[in-house]
Amino acid sequence: MRAGFIGLGAMGIPMARNLAKNRFLSTVWNRTQSVADTLAKELRVASAQQLKDLAEKTEIIFICVSKDEDVLAVIDSLHPYFSKQHIIIDCSTTSSETARKVACIVRSKGGDFLDSPVSGGVEGACQGTLAFMVGGNANALNTVYPLLNAMGNSITHMGEVGTGQATKAVNQVMAAGINEAVTEALAFGQAQGLDMSKVIEVITQGAASNWFLKHRGNTMMKEIFNHGFKLKLHQKDLQICKEIGEQLGINLPLTETAFTHYQTLIDQGFGEEDISALFRLKSRLS
Structure with a gap:
Protein backbone atom coordinates (compact mmCIF):
# COMPACT_ATOMS: atom_id res chain seq x y z
CA MET A 1 0.00 0.00 0.00
CA GLY A 162 -18.80 10.87 12.01
CA THR A 163 -18.53 8.86 15.22
CA GLY A 164 -14.76 9.33 15.28
CA GLN A 165 -15.19 13.10 15.29
CA ALA A 166 -18.02 12.87 17.83
CA THR A 167 -15.69 10.93 20.13
CA LYS A 168 -12.95 13.51 19.62
CA ALA A 169 -15.43 16.20 20.69
CA VAL A 170 -15.89 14.32 23.98
CA ASN A 171 -12.10 14.22 24.33
CA GLN A 172 -11.79 17.96 23.72
CA VAL A 173 -14.46 18.83 26.30
CA MET A 174 -12.64 16.66 28.82
CA ALA A 175 -9.26 18.19 27.94
CA ALA A 176 -10.72 21.67 28.47
CA GLY A 177 -11.96 20.71 31.94
CA ILE A 178 -8.63 19.14 32.87
CA ASN A 179 -6.78 22.24 31.68
CA GLU A 180 -9.04 24.46 33.77
CA ALA A 181 -8.63 22.26 36.86
CA VAL A 182 -4.87 21.74 36.62
CA THR A 183 -3.96 25.36 35.91
CA GLU A 184 -6.27 26.62 38.65
CA ALA A 185 -4.91 24.13 41.18
CA LEU A 186 -1.28 24.96 40.37
CA ALA A 187 -1.96 28.68 40.63
CA PHE A 188 -3.63 27.96 43.98
CA GLY A 189 -0.56 26.09 45.19
CA GLN A 190 1.81 28.76 43.92
CA ALA A 191 -0.17 31.45 45.77
CA GLN A 192 0.40 29.53 49.01
CA GLY A 193 4.17 29.65 48.49
CA LEU A 194 4.57 25.88 48.10
CA ASP A 195 7.52 24.19 46.41
CA MET A 196 5.65 23.49 43.17
CA SER A 197 8.10 20.88 41.86
CA LYS A 198 7.35 18.82 44.97
CA VAL A 199 3.61 19.49 44.64
CA ILE A 200 3.62 18.21 41.06
CA GLU A 201 5.76 15.21 41.97
CA VAL A 202 3.53 14.02 44.78
CA ILE A 203 0.21 14.70 43.01
CA THR A 204 1.28 12.75 39.93
CA GLN A 205 1.63 9.73 42.23
CA GLY A 206 -1.93 9.98 43.54
CA ALA A 207 -5.57 9.96 42.54
CA ALA A 208 -5.43 13.42 40.89
CA SER A 209 -2.65 12.40 38.50
CA ASN A 210 -3.27 13.01 34.79
CA TRP A 211 -1.38 13.28 31.48
CA PHE A 212 -1.61 17.06 31.36
CA LEU A 213 -0.12 17.55 34.82
CA LYS A 214 2.69 15.07 34.12
CA HIS A 215 3.63 16.57 30.76
CA ARG A 216 2.91 20.26 31.30
CA GLY A 217 3.09 20.90 35.05
CA ASN A 218 6.79 21.70 35.36
CA THR A 219 6.95 23.64 32.09
CA MET A 220 4.09 25.83 33.30
CA MET A 221 6.06 26.63 36.44
CA LYS A 222 8.95 27.71 34.20
CA GLU A 223 6.56 29.75 32.02
CA ILE A 224 7.42 27.66 28.96
CA PHE A 225 4.45 27.48 26.59
CA ASN A 226 6.04 26.90 23.19
CA HIS A 227 5.19 23.23 22.72
CA GLY A 228 2.19 20.97 22.21
CA PHE A 229 -1.36 21.80 21.15
CA LYS A 230 -1.99 25.42 20.16
CA LEU A 231 -4.52 27.24 22.27
CA LYS A 232 -6.28 28.77 19.26
CA LEU A 233 -6.81 25.30 17.76
CA HIS A 234 -8.33 23.94 20.97
CA GLN A 235 -10.67 26.91 21.00
CA LYS A 236 -11.66 26.06 17.41
CA ASP A 237 -12.45 22.51 18.58
CA LEU A 238 -14.46 23.81 21.54
CA GLN A 239 -16.56 25.87 19.13
CA ILE A 240 -17.50 22.60 17.43
CA CYS A 241 -18.35 21.12 20.85
CA LYS A 242 -20.50 24.13 21.71
CA GLU A 243 -22.42 23.77 18.45
CA ILE A 244 -23.07 20.08 19.14
CA GLY A 245 -24.26 20.98 22.63
CA GLU A 246 -26.66 23.58 21.24
CA GLN A 247 -28.05 21.06 18.73
CA LEU A 248 -28.64 18.55 21.53
CA GLY A 249 -29.89 21.09 24.05
CA ILE A 250 -27.04 20.26 26.43
CA ASN A 251 -25.25 22.83 28.59
CA LEU A 252 -21.46 22.61 28.65
CA PRO A 253 -20.44 25.11 31.34
CA LEU A 254 -16.79 23.98 31.58
CA THR A 255 -16.46 24.25 27.81
CA GLU A 256 -17.96 27.75 27.86
CA THR A 257 -15.54 28.80 30.61
CA ALA A 258 -12.50 27.46 28.79
CA PHE A 259 -13.66 29.02 25.52
CA THR A 260 -13.97 32.43 27.19
CA HIS A 261 -10.60 32.13 28.92
CA TYR A 262 -8.95 31.10 25.65
CA GLN A 263 -10.45 34.11 23.91
CA THR A 264 -8.96 36.40 26.55
CA LEU A 265 -5.52 34.89 25.94
CA ILE A 266 -5.92 35.01 22.16
CA ASP A 267 -6.82 38.70 22.42
CA GLN A 268 -3.60 39.18 24.39
CA GLY A 269 -1.54 37.52 21.65
CA PHE A 270 -1.07 34.04 23.15
CA GLY A 271 -3.14 32.02 20.66
CA GLU A 272 -0.08 30.32 19.15
CA GLU A 273 1.05 28.99 22.53
CA ASP A 274 0.29 25.58 24.01
CA ILE A 275 -3.03 25.27 25.87
CA SER A 276 -1.05 25.21 29.13
CA ALA A 277 -0.73 28.99 28.58
CA LEU A 278 -4.06 29.10 30.44
CA PHE A 279 -1.79 29.18 33.50
CA ARG A 280 -0.89 32.75 32.53
CA LEU A 281 -4.47 33.77 33.27
CA LYS A 282 -4.95 31.62 36.36
CA SER A 283 -1.71 32.72 38.03
CA ARG A 284 -2.68 36.34 37.44
CA LEU A 285 -6.10 35.79 38.99
CA SER A 286 -4.58 34.14 42.07
Missing part, protein backbone atom coordinates in the same frame (compact mmCIF):
# COMPACT_ATOMS: atom_id res chain seq x y z
CA ARG A 2 1.40 3.37 -1.02
CA ALA A 3 0.45 6.14 1.39
CA GLY A 4 0.44 9.88 0.92
CA PHE A 5 0.38 12.46 3.72
CA ILE A 6 -1.20 15.91 3.44
CA GLY A 7 -0.56 18.53 6.13
CA LEU A 8 2.92 18.67 7.66
CA GLY A 9 2.41 20.63 10.84
CA ALA A 10 3.36 19.84 14.44
CA MET A 11 1.43 16.57 14.32
CA GLY A 12 1.73 15.73 10.64
CA ILE A 13 5.52 15.67 10.41
CA PRO A 14 6.12 13.06 13.15
CA MET A 15 3.16 11.00 11.93
CA ALA A 16 4.62 11.00 8.42
CA ARG A 17 8.01 10.02 9.84
CA ASN A 18 6.52 6.98 11.55
CA LEU A 19 4.77 5.93 8.34
CA ALA A 20 8.08 6.24 6.49
CA LYS A 21 9.91 4.32 9.21
CA ASN A 22 7.53 1.43 8.58
CA ARG A 23 7.92 1.77 4.78
CA PHE A 24 4.36 2.85 4.06
CA LEU A 25 4.93 6.46 3.02
CA SER A 26 5.59 7.30 -0.62
CA THR A 27 4.52 10.95 -1.08
CA VAL A 28 3.95 14.10 0.99
CA TRP A 29 2.27 17.42 0.28
CA ASN A 30 2.05 20.64 2.25
CA ARG A 31 0.60 24.05 1.51
CA THR A 32 4.08 25.49 2.08
CA GLN A 33 6.03 23.57 -0.55
CA SER A 34 9.42 24.03 1.11
CA VAL A 35 8.22 22.14 4.19
CA ALA A 36 7.21 19.15 2.05
CA ASP A 37 10.46 19.30 0.07
CA THR A 38 12.60 19.30 3.22
CA LEU A 39 10.74 16.38 4.82
CA ALA A 40 10.67 14.41 1.57
CA LYS A 41 14.43 14.71 1.29
CA GLU A 42 14.86 13.55 4.89
CA LEU A 43 12.55 10.55 4.45
CA ARG A 44 13.57 9.76 0.86
CA VAL A 45 10.02 9.99 -0.46
CA ALA A 46 8.40 12.10 -3.17
CA SER A 47 7.25 15.68 -2.60
CA ALA A 48 4.11 16.27 -4.66
CA GLN A 49 4.01 19.62 -6.41
CA GLN A 50 0.23 19.33 -6.74
CA LEU A 51 -2.42 17.26 -4.95
CA LYS A 52 -3.15 15.60 -8.29
CA ASP A 53 0.35 14.09 -8.22
CA LEU A 54 -0.16 12.69 -4.74
CA ALA A 55 -3.53 11.15 -5.64
CA GLU A 56 -2.11 9.45 -8.71
CA LYS A 57 0.85 7.96 -6.81
CA THR A 58 -0.97 6.60 -3.75
CA GLU A 59 -3.90 4.45 -2.64
CA ILE A 60 -4.09 5.58 1.00
CA ILE A 61 -4.22 9.32 1.67
CA PHE A 62 -3.88 10.82 5.15
CA ILE A 63 -5.04 14.37 5.84
CA CYS A 64 -3.97 16.30 8.94
CA VAL A 65 -4.88 19.98 8.70
CA SER A 66 -6.30 22.62 11.03
CA LYS A 67 -9.90 23.40 10.13
CA ASP A 68 -13.04 22.03 8.50
CA GLU A 69 -12.64 24.44 5.60
CA ASP A 70 -9.05 23.26 5.08
CA VAL A 71 -10.21 19.64 4.87
CA LEU A 72 -12.96 20.57 2.41
CA ALA A 73 -10.52 22.57 0.27
CA VAL A 74 -8.15 19.58 0.09
CA ILE A 75 -11.00 17.24 -0.82
CA ASP A 76 -12.23 19.65 -3.46
CA SER A 77 -8.78 19.65 -5.07
CA LEU A 78 -8.45 15.86 -4.86
CA HIS A 79 -11.99 15.04 -5.94
CA PRO A 80 -11.35 14.80 -9.73
CA TYR A 81 -8.61 12.21 -9.11
CA PHE A 82 -10.37 9.90 -6.63
CA SER A 83 -11.00 6.32 -7.72
CA LYS A 84 -12.17 3.05 -6.20
CA GLN A 85 -8.60 2.30 -5.13
CA HIS A 86 -8.50 5.22 -2.69
CA ILE A 87 -9.10 5.22 1.05
CA ILE A 88 -8.96 8.71 2.57
CA ILE A 89 -8.18 8.99 6.28
CA ASP A 90 -8.78 12.35 7.91
CA CYS A 91 -6.83 12.77 11.15
CA SER A 92 -7.84 16.42 11.52
CA THR A 93 -10.38 17.50 14.13
CA THR A 94 -13.58 18.59 12.39
CA SER A 95 -17.32 18.37 12.87
CA SER A 96 -19.12 15.08 12.25
CA GLU A 97 -21.11 16.90 9.58
CA THR A 98 -17.93 17.67 7.65
CA ALA A 99 -16.83 14.04 7.98
CA ARG A 100 -20.11 12.81 6.52
CA LYS A 101 -19.93 15.36 3.69
CA VAL A 102 -16.41 14.25 2.77
CA ALA A 103 -17.41 10.57 2.92
CA CYS A 104 -20.18 11.21 0.37
CA ILE A 105 -17.73 12.92 -1.98
CA VAL A 106 -15.12 10.16 -1.75
CA ARG A 107 -17.65 7.33 -2.01
CA SER A 108 -19.26 8.92 -5.06
CA LYS A 109 -16.03 8.06 -6.90
CA GLY A 110 -15.94 4.51 -5.57
CA GLY A 111 -13.39 5.06 -2.81
CA ASP A 112 -13.88 5.03 0.95
CA PHE A 113 -13.35 7.43 3.84
CA LEU A 114 -12.50 7.17 7.53
CA ASP A 115 -12.73 10.03 10.00
CA SER A 116 -9.87 9.24 12.35
CA PRO A 117 -8.99 12.07 14.73
CA VAL A 118 -6.20 11.45 17.20
CA SER A 119 -5.28 12.15 20.80
CA GLY A 120 -1.89 12.03 22.47
CA GLY A 121 -0.33 15.35 21.54
CA VAL A 122 2.94 16.04 19.76
CA GLU A 123 4.67 13.63 22.14
CA GLY A 124 2.37 10.81 21.08
CA ALA A 125 2.86 11.66 17.42
CA CYS A 126 6.65 11.56 17.82
CA GLN A 127 6.66 8.34 19.84
CA GLY A 128 4.08 6.55 17.68
CA THR A 129 1.68 6.17 20.61
CA LEU A 130 -1.35 8.11 19.37
CA ALA A 131 -4.91 7.03 20.09
CA PHE A 132 -7.07 6.84 16.94
CA MET A 133 -10.86 7.11 17.22
CA VAL A 134 -12.19 5.89 13.89
CA GLY A 135 -15.54 6.31 12.16
CA GLY A 136 -16.38 4.50 8.93
CA ASN A 137 -16.47 1.14 7.23
CA ALA A 138 -14.91 -1.70 9.24
CA ASN A 139 -13.44 -3.29 6.12
CA ALA A 140 -11.69 -0.04 5.20
CA LEU A 141 -10.30 0.17 8.74
CA ASN A 142 -9.00 -3.39 8.52
CA THR A 143 -7.22 -2.49 5.27
CA VAL A 144 -5.39 0.50 6.74
CA TYR A 145 -4.93 -0.89 10.26
CA PRO A 146 -1.18 -1.59 9.80
CA LEU A 147 -0.63 2.04 8.78
CA LEU A 148 -2.50 3.40 11.80
CA ASN A 149 -0.61 0.96 13.98
CA ALA A 150 2.65 2.48 12.73
CA MET A 151 1.57 5.79 14.29
CA GLY A 152 -0.41 4.76 17.35
CA ASN A 153 -0.94 2.11 20.01
CA SER A 154 -4.73 2.49 20.36
CA ILE A 155 -7.04 2.13 17.37
CA THR A 156 -10.75 1.99 18.17
CA HIS A 157 -13.58 1.63 15.66
CA MET A 158 -16.31 3.90 17.03
CA GLY A 159 -18.98 3.18 14.38
CA GLU A 160 -20.18 4.84 11.21
CA VAL A 161 -18.62 7.92 9.61
Whole structure:
Protein backbone atom coordinates (compact mmCIF):
# COMPACT_ATOMS: atom_id res chain seq x y z
CA MET A 1 0.00 0.00 0.00
CA ARG A 2 1.40 3.37 -1.02
CA ALA A 3 0.45 6.14 1.39
CA GLY A 4 0.44 9.88 0.92
CA PHE A 5 0.38 12.46 3.72
CA ILE A 6 -1.20 15.91 3.44
CA GLY A 7 -0.56 18.53 6.13
CA LEU A 8 2.92 18.67 7.66
CA GLY A 9 2.41 20.63 10.84
CA ALA A 10 3.36 19.84 14.44
CA MET A 11 1.43 16.57 14.32
CA GLY A 12 1.73 15.73 10.64
CA ILE A 13 5.52 15.67 10.41
CA PRO A 14 6.12 13.06 13.15
CA MET A 15 3.16 11.00 11.93
CA ALA A 16 4.62 11.00 8.42
CA ARG A 17 8.01 10.02 9.84
CA ASN A 18 6.52 6.98 11.55
CA LEU A 19 4.77 5.93 8.34
CA ALA A 20 8.08 6.24 6.49
CA LYS A 21 9.91 4.32 9.21
CA ASN A 22 7.53 1.43 8.58
CA ARG A 23 7.92 1.77 4.78
CA PHE A 24 4.36 2.85 4.06
CA LEU A 25 4.93 6.46 3.02
CA SER A 26 5.59 7.30 -0.62
CA THR A 27 4.52 10.95 -1.08
CA VAL A 28 3.95 14.10 0.99
CA TRP A 29 2.27 17.42 0.28
CA ASN A 30 2.05 20.64 2.25
CA ARG A 31 0.60 24.05 1.51
CA THR A 32 4.08 25.49 2.08
CA GLN A 33 6.03 23.57 -0.55
CA SER A 34 9.42 24.03 1.11
CA VAL A 35 8.22 22.14 4.19
CA ALA A 36 7.21 19.15 2.05
CA ASP A 37 10.46 19.30 0.07
CA THR A 38 12.60 19.30 3.22
CA LEU A 39 10.74 16.38 4.82
CA ALA A 40 10.67 14.41 1.57
CA LYS A 41 14.43 14.71 1.29
CA GLU A 42 14.86 13.55 4.89
CA LEU A 43 12.55 10.55 4.45
CA ARG A 44 13.57 9.76 0.86
CA VAL A 45 10.02 9.99 -0.46
CA ALA A 46 8.40 12.10 -3.17
CA SER A 47 7.25 15.68 -2.60
CA ALA A 48 4.11 16.27 -4.66
CA GLN A 49 4.01 19.62 -6.41
CA GLN A 50 0.23 19.33 -6.74
CA LEU A 51 -2.42 17.26 -4.95
CA LYS A 52 -3.15 15.60 -8.29
CA ASP A 53 0.35 14.09 -8.22
CA LEU A 54 -0.16 12.69 -4.74
CA ALA A 55 -3.53 11.15 -5.64
CA GLU A 56 -2.11 9.45 -8.71
CA LYS A 57 0.85 7.96 -6.81
CA THR A 58 -0.97 6.60 -3.75
CA GLU A 59 -3.90 4.45 -2.64
CA ILE A 60 -4.09 5.58 1.00
CA ILE A 61 -4.22 9.32 1.67
CA PHE A 62 -3.88 10.82 5.15
CA ILE A 63 -5.04 14.37 5.84
CA CYS A 64 -3.97 16.30 8.94
CA VAL A 65 -4.88 19.98 8.70
CA SER A 66 -6.30 22.62 11.03
CA LYS A 67 -9.90 23.40 10.13
CA ASP A 68 -13.04 22.03 8.50
CA GLU A 69 -12.64 24.44 5.60
CA ASP A 70 -9.05 23.26 5.08
CA VAL A 71 -10.21 19.64 4.87
CA LEU A 72 -12.96 20.57 2.41
CA ALA A 73 -10.52 22.57 0.27
CA VAL A 74 -8.15 19.58 0.09
CA ILE A 75 -11.00 17.24 -0.82
CA ASP A 76 -12.23 19.65 -3.46
CA SER A 77 -8.78 19.65 -5.07
CA LEU A 78 -8.45 15.86 -4.86
CA HIS A 79 -11.99 15.04 -5.94
CA PRO A 80 -11.35 14.80 -9.73
CA TYR A 81 -8.61 12.21 -9.11
CA PHE A 82 -10.37 9.90 -6.63
CA SER A 83 -11.00 6.32 -7.72
CA LYS A 84 -12.17 3.05 -6.20
CA GLN A 85 -8.60 2.30 -5.13
CA HIS A 86 -8.50 5.22 -2.69
CA ILE A 87 -9.10 5.22 1.05
CA ILE A 88 -8.96 8.71 2.57
CA ILE A 89 -8.18 8.99 6.28
CA ASP A 90 -8.78 12.35 7.91
CA CYS A 91 -6.83 12.77 11.15
CA SER A 92 -7.84 16.42 11.52
CA THR A 93 -10.38 17.50 14.13
CA THR A 94 -13.58 18.59 12.39
CA SER A 95 -17.32 18.37 12.87
CA SER A 96 -19.12 15.08 12.25
CA GLU A 97 -21.11 16.90 9.58
CA THR A 98 -17.93 17.67 7.65
CA ALA A 99 -16.83 14.04 7.98
CA ARG A 100 -20.11 12.81 6.52
CA LYS A 101 -19.93 15.36 3.69
CA VAL A 102 -16.41 14.25 2.77
CA ALA A 103 -17.41 10.57 2.92
CA CYS A 104 -20.18 11.21 0.37
CA ILE A 105 -17.73 12.92 -1.98
CA VAL A 106 -15.12 10.16 -1.75
CA ARG A 107 -17.65 7.33 -2.01
CA SER A 108 -19.26 8.92 -5.06
CA LYS A 109 -16.03 8.06 -6.90
CA GLY A 110 -15.94 4.51 -5.57
CA GLY A 111 -13.39 5.06 -2.81
CA ASP A 112 -13.88 5.03 0.95
CA PHE A 113 -13.35 7.43 3.84
CA LEU A 114 -12.50 7.17 7.53
CA ASP A 115 -12.73 10.03 10.00
CA SER A 116 -9.87 9.24 12.35
CA PRO A 117 -8.99 12.07 14.73
CA VAL A 118 -6.20 11.45 17.20
CA SER A 119 -5.28 12.15 20.80
CA GLY A 120 -1.89 12.03 22.47
CA GLY A 121 -0.33 15.35 21.54
CA VAL A 122 2.94 16.04 19.76
CA GLU A 123 4.67 13.63 22.14
CA GLY A 124 2.37 10.81 21.08
CA ALA A 125 2.86 11.66 17.42
CA CYS A 126 6.65 11.56 17.82
CA GLN A 127 6.66 8.34 19.84
CA GLY A 128 4.08 6.55 17.68
CA THR A 129 1.68 6.17 20.61
CA LEU A 130 -1.35 8.11 19.37
CA ALA A 131 -4.91 7.03 20.09
CA PHE A 132 -7.07 6.84 16.94
CA MET A 133 -10.86 7.11 17.22
CA VAL A 134 -12.19 5.89 13.89
CA GLY A 135 -15.54 6.31 12.16
CA GLY A 136 -16.38 4.50 8.93
CA ASN A 137 -16.47 1.14 7.23
CA ALA A 138 -14.91 -1.70 9.24
CA ASN A 139 -13.44 -3.29 6.12
CA ALA A 140 -11.69 -0.04 5.20
CA LEU A 141 -10.30 0.17 8.74
CA ASN A 142 -9.00 -3.39 8.52
CA THR A 143 -7.22 -2.49 5.27
CA VAL A 144 -5.39 0.50 6.74
CA TYR A 145 -4.93 -0.89 10.26
CA PRO A 146 -1.18 -1.59 9.80
CA LEU A 147 -0.63 2.04 8.78
CA LEU A 148 -2.50 3.40 11.80
CA ASN A 149 -0.61 0.96 13.98
CA ALA A 150 2.65 2.48 12.73
CA MET A 151 1.57 5.79 14.29
CA GLY A 152 -0.41 4.76 17.35
CA ASN A 153 -0.94 2.11 20.01
CA SER A 154 -4.73 2.49 20.36
CA ILE A 155 -7.04 2.13 17.37
CA THR A 156 -10.75 1.99 18.17
CA HIS A 157 -13.58 1.63 15.66
CA MET A 158 -16.31 3.90 17.03
CA GLY A 159 -18.98 3.18 14.38
CA GLU A 160 -20.18 4.84 11.21
CA VAL A 161 -18.62 7.92 9.61
CA GLY A 162 -18.80 10.87 12.01
CA THR A 163 -18.53 8.86 15.22
CA GLY A 164 -14.76 9.33 15.28
CA GLN A 165 -15.19 13.10 15.29
CA ALA A 166 -18.02 12.87 17.83
CA THR A 167 -15.69 10.93 20.13
CA LYS A 168 -12.95 13.51 19.62
CA ALA A 169 -15.43 16.20 20.69
CA VAL A 170 -15.89 14.32 23.98
CA ASN A 171 -12.10 14.22 24.33
CA GLN A 172 -11.79 17.96 23.72
CA VAL A 173 -14.46 18.83 26.30
CA MET A 174 -12.64 16.66 28.82
CA ALA A 175 -9.26 18.19 27.94
CA ALA A 176 -10.72 21.67 28.47
CA GLY A 177 -11.96 20.71 31.94
CA ILE A 178 -8.63 19.14 32.87
CA ASN A 179 -6.78 22.24 31.68
CA GLU A 180 -9.04 24.46 33.77
CA ALA A 181 -8.63 22.26 36.86
CA VAL A 182 -4.87 21.74 36.62
CA THR A 183 -3.96 25.36 35.91
CA GLU A 184 -6.27 26.62 38.65
CA ALA A 185 -4.91 24.13 41.18
CA LEU A 186 -1.28 24.96 40.37
CA ALA A 187 -1.96 28.68 40.63
CA PHE A 188 -3.63 27.96 43.98
CA GLY A 189 -0.56 26.09 45.19
CA GLN A 190 1.81 28.76 43.92
CA ALA A 191 -0.17 31.45 45.77
CA GLN A 192 0.40 29.53 49.01
CA GLY A 193 4.17 29.65 48.49
CA LEU A 194 4.57 25.88 48.10
CA ASP A 195 7.52 24.19 46.41
CA MET A 196 5.65 23.49 43.17
CA SER A 197 8.10 20.88 41.86
CA LYS A 198 7.35 18.82 44.97
CA VAL A 199 3.61 19.49 44.64
CA ILE A 200 3.62 18.21 41.06
CA GLU A 201 5.76 15.21 41.97
CA VAL A 202 3.53 14.02 44.78
CA ILE A 203 0.21 14.70 43.01
CA THR A 204 1.28 12.75 39.93
CA GLN A 205 1.63 9.73 42.23
CA GLY A 206 -1.93 9.98 43.54
CA ALA A 207 -5.57 9.96 42.54
CA ALA A 208 -5.43 13.42 40.89
CA SER A 209 -2.65 12.40 38.50
CA ASN A 210 -3.27 13.01 34.79
CA TRP A 211 -1.38 13.28 31.48
CA PHE A 212 -1.61 17.06 31.36
CA LEU A 213 -0.12 17.55 34.82
CA LYS A 214 2.69 15.07 34.12
CA HIS A 215 3.63 16.57 30.76
CA ARG A 216 2.91 20.26 31.30
CA GLY A 217 3.09 20.90 35.05
CA ASN A 218 6.79 21.70 35.36
CA THR A 219 6.95 23.64 32.09
CA MET A 220 4.09 25.83 33.30
CA MET A 221 6.06 26.63 36.44
CA LYS A 222 8.95 27.71 34.20
CA GLU A 223 6.56 29.75 32.02
CA ILE A 224 7.42 27.66 28.96
CA PHE A 225 4.45 27.48 26.59
CA ASN A 226 6.04 26.90 23.19
CA HIS A 227 5.19 23.23 22.72
CA GLY A 228 2.19 20.97 22.21
CA PHE A 229 -1.36 21.80 21.15
CA LYS A 230 -1.99 25.42 20.16
CA LEU A 231 -4.52 27.24 22.27
CA LYS A 232 -6.28 28.77 19.26
CA LEU A 233 -6.81 25.30 17.76
CA HIS A 234 -8.33 23.94 20.97
CA GLN A 235 -10.67 26.91 21.00
CA LYS A 236 -11.66 26.06 17.41
CA ASP A 237 -12.45 22.51 18.58
CA LEU A 238 -14.46 23.81 21.54
CA GLN A 239 -16.56 25.87 19.13
CA ILE A 240 -17.50 22.60 17.43
CA CYS A 241 -18.35 21.12 20.85
CA LYS A 242 -20.50 24.13 21.71
CA GLU A 243 -22.42 23.77 18.45
CA ILE A 244 -23.07 20.08 19.14
CA GLY A 245 -24.26 20.98 22.63
CA GLU A 246 -26.66 23.58 21.24
CA GLN A 247 -28.05 21.06 18.73
CA LEU A 248 -28.64 18.55 21.53
CA GLY A 249 -29.89 21.09 24.05
CA ILE A 250 -27.04 20.26 26.43
CA ASN A 251 -25.25 22.83 28.59
CA LEU A 252 -21.46 22.61 28.65
CA PRO A 253 -20.44 25.11 31.34
CA LEU A 254 -16.79 23.98 31.58
CA THR A 255 -16.46 24.25 27.81
CA GLU A 256 -17.96 27.75 27.86
CA THR A 257 -15.54 28.80 30.61
CA ALA A 258 -12.50 27.46 28.79
CA PHE A 259 -13.66 29.02 25.52
CA THR A 260 -13.97 32.43 27.19
CA HIS A 261 -10.60 32.13 28.92
CA TYR A 262 -8.95 31.10 25.65
CA GLN A 263 -10.45 34.11 23.91
CA THR A 264 -8.96 36.40 26.55
CA LEU A 265 -5.52 34.89 25.94
CA ILE A 266 -5.92 35.01 22.16
CA ASP A 267 -6.82 38.70 22.42
CA GLN A 268 -3.60 39.18 24.39
CA GLY A 269 -1.54 37.52 21.65
CA PHE A 270 -1.07 34.04 23.15
CA GLY A 271 -3.14 32.02 20.66
CA GLU A 272 -0.08 30.32 19.15
CA GLU A 273 1.05 28.99 22.53
CA ASP A 274 0.29 25.58 24.01
CA ILE A 275 -3.03 25.27 25.87
CA SER A 276 -1.05 25.21 29.13
CA ALA A 277 -0.73 28.99 28.58
CA LEU A 278 -4.06 29.10 30.44
CA PHE A 279 -1.79 29.18 33.50
CA ARG A 280 -0.89 32.75 32.53
CA LEU A 281 -4.47 33.77 33.27
CA LYS A 282 -4.95 31.62 36.36
CA SER A 283 -1.71 32.72 38.03
CA ARG A 284 -2.68 36.34 37.44
CA LEU A 285 -6.10 35.79 38.99
CA SER A 286 -4.58 34.14 42.07
